[in-house]
Amino acid sequence: MDHCSDLTRTPGAPNQVRIPYLDALRCLAILLVIALHVTAPIMVSPTLSQTNTWLACMVLDPLVRVGVPLFLMISGCLMLDDPRSREITPFYKKQLPKLLIPLVVWNGIYFAVAVLTGSQPLSLSVFLQLLLGQGVKYHMWYIYMLLGIYLICPFLRRLIETCTPRQILLLFGIILFSSTLRPALNQILPFQVVLFGPMLEGLVGYVLLGWLLGRQELSRRTRLLIYLGGAAGYAVHLVGNLLYACPEQNYLPFESGYAFPHYLIAAVLFVWVRTFFSHHAQALRPAQTPLRLCAQVVFGVYWVHPLVLDVITHLQPDALPLAAALVLQGVLTALLSFLFAACVSRIPLLRRLLQG
Template identity: 30%
Template sequence: MSTTDPIPSANKPRQLDWINNLRVLAMFLVVILHTTSPMLMAYGKVPNNYWLIADFYNALSRFGVPVFVMITGALLLSRDYELGDFLKRRLWRIIPPFLFWSLIYVAYAWFDEDITFTADAWVNVKIVLHQLKFGASYHLWYVYMLIGLYFIIPILSKFVRNATETQIIYFLLLWLGVMIINQPYLSRYNPQIDFHNVTGYLGYLVLGYYLASKQFPAWLNAKWFGMLFLISLIVIVAGTYFVSLTYKGLSTLFYEPISPSIVILSASIFVVFRLSAFKLSPKIKQIVNFAGGYTYGIYLSHALILTILGDPDYHLNIDYTFCTPFISIPLTALICYSLSLLLVWLLSRLPFGKWIAI
């Protein structure tokens, strides 16, 4: 393909099994990420070998959200949209479940005495609105980011569908270049201009579209991208360990989603799935397809399930501490993922349940 030719759209991307498989894996790794976070934050307070296990799992799971955005780009940037119709359909799908679960998290925070309501109804309304404004739970930032991306997708899709490969690569190099400039270790060379909106998740949208459409030469197969994934994973794990050791405290420098290490990690696993022909048994494929249909609901609900599993008041003691972290972290994540899937499936069976459980 010439670099001056427009990049062809992926054929029927919604029917590609690899995208659904990757989506399900990314969701599971987001649960692992949140399972490991308490141990990771306890740097210096837990045994070093335990903390290293948390470091490994955390690094491994860091591609979850970037891959979500790349999948969105792969699926949505290849088509033309009428602005009003696109926003109506997309926002209607994500906002009602988001509002429902936000209110659930507000209610749980009140139940857990993290927030206090008063006898003044207007004050209570302002408390709830404050929670909705800043996110009723730590993981809901993703929805605010996704809403912002939806507003730009109809415009961005026109650019990428008509751009040449050279122009797409120029856009991605510009995104990467600005991202690198904003890294803390280059602070002395930073022109002190806030490039955050430029270097944000917008680039992941275009990267997902490009990598899903790119025709790679035969020699550049999944094995090479698998090696790149492993190298970037080692860099993130080792870099986090040694920088944290140097500063005697947790450093998230290599964990930042808008950073070169995470971009390489995310892009490489994305291409590995695209170029690999994973042969799943019919039963496993059925389970994966089923779970893939509830990914958004699982994302919204899993933080509540994870909190309840580890809350001492409920005496379940299902978290990273119930056995060696190498086993307890993925096992806790699997239990949380399964219960979240069960919950949103049950909610979907209720009248109007599809509006809160998709």
């Protein structure tokens, strides 16, 4: 397997060895991201607060929020375990264009759509400002963040070569304290904890967590503890958001990507899928080919799905009940996005421009 491939798909050269549970996790992660983008507008709408559909979205929210964390954990599991990622110049030359080329092209596509729909003026300076910021569309922040992860990956690789897993776990804890635990404590305590500013971008913690969980053989007791932690994280996320939410202002404290429950829930999904594929390897063998095919186009799905979702939302009948509309949006967005990405992947030039 090309372990240095970007975290959303692995190039499918014939001589590559697949890791089926990671293919499954890629597909699961993109479905969670799509579900998040379908339900997020409902959760932050004051007019829909406390309705049955809003409550259903709140129940789903702790799960759909871990799509991006799962992507980052897959990245850590692959890149940090590959000795080729320690060579800085070859790594940058191979990996950065796979992000930068689609980033520029998709910014251009989404900007053109924004100009045509009247939401942005036709201005080169505005486009460059968005391109050098967080992107034209809301989901692009992730790619900009991923560029930063790629830049530090060779250094992380060299670090783990000289550290034991226990020492990496300690580093993981240090990152969590500065970016996750300290802000949570400051919401609870009557005083402010100011120890240590964010020494590392908090989302790097997911990269290290993916490497730890993908590399270690976990005992049944350890897996049980992880599952119990995930159940606790789900409860804290849901109850905490419900307690703070109100029709006047839907303040949801656990929506941050750094929220500690996200680490717990993402760890459960990662470990459960890995264990399931390990224990049922023979029975799941027929599923490996469709999983591989879907996993290879996930990056394209990530790029295009907001555009597909916007079109579906605009065209759907107004008379459709809200819950049914959300289900329809999610299903059609996933299907059409996968279909688009699969078609693009068959044309080399388009694949390079739109999927990296």
